[in-house]
Amino acid sequence: MIGQNNFTVMFTRAVLAATPEDQLAKPPPRKNGAVPNPNRQQIARMERELAVLQTRIKSVEDSYGIDNLHLTLARGYLAKLLGNAAIVRWLSHHRQEYLAEFQRVAEIDTLAGASEPA
Helix, strand or coil: CCCCCCCHHHHHHHHHHHHHHHHHHCCCEEECCCCCCHHHHHHHHHHHHHHHHEEEEHHHHHHHHHHHHHHHHHHHHHHHHHHHHHHHHHHHHHHHHHHHHHHHHCCCCCHEEEEEEC
């Protein structure tokens, strides 16, 4: 659950249902003598969905470092551009919306700050 960052009741039930009873620390209580078991199709579907999620997570992990580097370089470049008074003056006269966004990007201290709305 931690690896998938999914703590929902549905996911918990799916993990519990897919876990063999001999691997459980405490078997679930039986209601009316019946234990709800997922069928093979449901388990196969959950396994396929989990494989897709793991592939997506791996892709994000692989690209995170290079994306972070690119964002850091872009932020530094914009900060340097905004240090030039002539460029700031031109942007304020011709592209005010760009100037505002460039200033926001240049002021970002961490990536966590980048996701917060202004």
